[in-house]
Amino acid sequence: MGMWVRYSGxxxxxxxxxxxxxxxxxxxxxxxxxxxxAEKITSMGGRVVRMVxxxxxxxxxxxxxxxxxxxxxDWIITSGGLGPTYDDVTLEGVAKALNRKLVLNKKAYExxxxxxxxxxxxxxxxxxxxxxxxxxxxxxxxxxxxxxxxVGSAPGVxxxxxxxxxACLPGVPxxxxxxxxxxxxxxxxxxxKKVYKADITLHVRRIAESSIAPRIVQIVKRFDGVYIKTHxxxxxxxxxxxxxxxxxxxxxxxVVKKKAGEIxxxxxxxxIEMGGEIYTVES
Amino acid sequence: MGMWVRYSGxxxxxxxxxxxxxxxxxxxxxxxxxxxxAEKITSMGGRVVRMVxxxxxxxxxxxxxxxxxxxxxDWIITSGGLGPTYDDVTLEGVAKALNRKLVLNKKAYExxxxxxxxxxxxxxxxxxxxxxxxxxxxxxxxxxxxxxxxVGSAPGVxxxxxxxxxACLPGVPxxxxxxxxxxxxxxxxxxxKKVYKADITLHVRRIAESSIAPRIVQIVKRFDGVYIKTHxxxxxxxxxxxxxxxxxxxxxxxVVKKKAGEIxxxxxxxxIEMGGEIYTVES
Numbered sequence: 242m243g244m245w246v247r248y249s250g251x252x253x254x255x256x257x258x259x260x261x262x263x264x265x266x267x268x269x270x271x272x273x274x275x276x277x278x279a280e281k282i283t284s285m286g287g288r289v290v291r292m293v294x295x296x297x298x299x300x301x302x303x304x305x306x307x308x309x310x311x312x313x314x315d316w317i318i319t320s321g322g323l324g325p326t327y328d329d330v331t332l333e334g335v336a337k338a339l340n341r342k343l344v345l346n347k348k349a350y351e352x353x354x355x356x357x358x359x360x361x362x363x364x365x366x367x368x369x370x371x372x373x374x375x376x377x378x379x380x381x382x383x384x385x386x387x388x389x390x391x392v393g394s395a396p397g398v399x400x401x402x403x404x405x406x407x408a409c410l411p412g413v414p415x416x417x418x419x420x421x422x423x424x425x426x427x428x429x430x431x432x433x434k435k436v437y438k439a440d441i442t443l444h445v446r447r448i449a450e451s452s453i454a455p456r457i458v459q460i461v462k463r464f465d466g467v468y469i470k471t472h473x474x475x476x477x478x479x480x481x482x483x484x485x486x487x488x489x490x491x492x493x494x495x496v497v498k499k500k501a502g503e504i505x506x507x508x509x510x511x512x513i514e515m516g517g518e519i520y521t522v523e524s
Numbered sequence: 525m526g527m528w529v530r531y532s533g534x535x536x537x538x539x540x541x542x543x544x545x546x547x548x549x550x551x552x553x554x555x556x557x558x559x560x561x562a563e564k565i566t567s568m569g570g571r572v573v574r575m576v577x578x579x580x581x582x583x584x585x586x587x588x589x590x591x592x593x594x595x596x597x598d599w600i601i602t603s604g605g606l607g608p609t610y611d612d613v614t615l616e617g618v619a620k621a622l623n624r625k626l627v628l629n630k631k632a633y634e635x636x637x638x639x640x641x642x643x644x645x646x647x648x649x650x651x652x653x654x655x656x657x658x659x660x661x662x663x664x665x666x667x668x669x670x671x672x673x674x675v676g677s678a679p680g681v682x683x684x685x686x687x688x689x690x691a692c693l694p695g696v697p698x699x700x701x702x703x704x705x706x707x708x709x710x711x712x713x714x715x716x717k718k719v720y721k722a723d724i725t726l727h728v729r730r731i732a733e734s735s736i737a738p739r740i741v742q743i744v745k746r747f748d749g750v751y752i753k754t755h756x757x758x759x760x761x762x763x764x765x766x767x768x769x770x771x772x773x774x775x776x777x778x779v780v781k782k783k784a785g786e787i788x789x790x791x792x793x794x795x796i797e798m799g800g801e802i803y804t805v806e807s
């Protein structure tokens with residue numbers, strides 16, 4: 242399977258994902274949060290440009306946040322390290338990176354009060370008291386606001402530094418999913434640069450994937466915002482079949498349709514020139 | 525489940541893992557290579573301090589390599605981007621980061637000649653000829669040496685920059701596993717700082733995990749190279765049970781045993797002071 246992509250030449254909202262936790266670094270846990278976030282972001286038209294995983298270390302967290310802010314991405318999303326225990330230091334790291342203080346946030350305080358009241362009523366915890374370790378989850382970097390967590394205790398956190406939005410989510414997958422979908426997604430959609438996509442799939446006979454590959458490379462080099470994939474299909478009665486999947490991307494709908502059409506035309510010409518045959522076109 | 529760890533205070537061989545490929549960043553593929561490598565490295569006594577994923581971009585690859593070299597880690601292991609297609613640019617990125625040229629490596633050339641001769645004989649490829657895209661896999665940064673790939677075509681690559689070893693592995697998991705285990709692991713084991721570990725598990729009754737947690741935090745803060753985990757067990761006949769798992773780490777065997785013993789003693793005293801009971805000790 243060949244895959245060629247060129248993301249440059251159109252504007253996309255750029256994301257950097259930072260995962261925090263020694264349990265990923267020592268191989269105990271697979272980083273499924275980043276994949277889940279990346280799929281979501283991609284389907285919303287955004288683009289993840291970097292994923293970083295570091296341990297529960299204030300120094301590593303703050304340096305990673307600082308580097309991402311310097312890279313001028315639109316969004317930084319962290320996951321992990323928001324809980325009540327002493328090794329949950331994400332917000333300390335973020336505060337340090339941005340030279341902000343951690344201050345008691347009233348809204349987060351109310352959320353936690355409500356949460357522990359409910360948990361005490363249900364008998365899950367002995368007391369609804371906001372102990373120091375519980376209060377810690379309401380200490381947010383100055384200027385931040387909490388994102389309601391309907392599944393667990395630690396609220397998510399949202400703040401802005403210069404042009405970059407920073408969102409901190411818990412590492413527990415169910416909590417991350419919930420805060421992302423209910424609280425963060427609507428905000429992201431407001432900031433996202435609209436990207437239009439046009440997909441065309443050509444079903445081709447009598448051409449080997451390896452023969453057409455170098456020609457496709459040339460096409461991808463000529464166009465911005467192009468993604469072409471080839472899938473070899475089973476050979477039937479000695480006739481090889483491949484699928485060529487074209488995706489064009491652009492910030493305007495008319496541009497993307499025109500571009501996809503041009504690429505389709507060029508590939509059709511190449512296929513015919515090479516003695517192949519197009520038997521179906523899906524778009 | 526509570527987990528407390530303090531990795532400082534003893535010497536470990538440090539690793540940074542760099543994964544290269546747009547298919548990870550856009551959420552199509554889960555990064556299982558990093559987890560696999562991290563597990564291997566951890567079990568060998570090494571420590572992964574950072575995982576980074578970037579796209580098939582020379583600029584991002586070279587900046588990531590440069591940053592990792594600056595962080596003075598012992599090993600950088602990259603995966604992905606070694607193949608024959610134009611978007612496999614890992615070695616170009618590495619060469620750029622280290623200001624080295626890409627030169628035809630004789631050993632890599634012989635490996636590829638042998639490989640394509642075999643594939644042609646088996647009828648997998650039409651010709652054994654080393655086309656430009658195949659030859660590309662023998663163009664290594666100056667001073668590098670190839671690591672034999674017994675599963676696929678692209679050899680792995682090994683080089684040293686200052687005190688940092690850099691190994692580049694293919695992204696296809698089976699190829700990565702094979703090169704790591706057969707070629708890289710013996711080299712890593714030679715460089716690895718020996719770390720001794722002593723494990724003790726205490727089975728405790730009549731204490732809640734949340735009550736003992738703050739005391740365990742204090743212990744972890746006092747000792748270097750300590751890893752303590754608590755697992756709540758099911759409550760039977762109204763009696764709560766927890767497991768406390770102690771791991772001490774150090775560069776000397778006598779030190780690690782002494783340390784584990786001291787921690788065991790302190791925890792036993794705390795348990796008894798709190799009215800709990802230790803009914804089994806495993807070590």
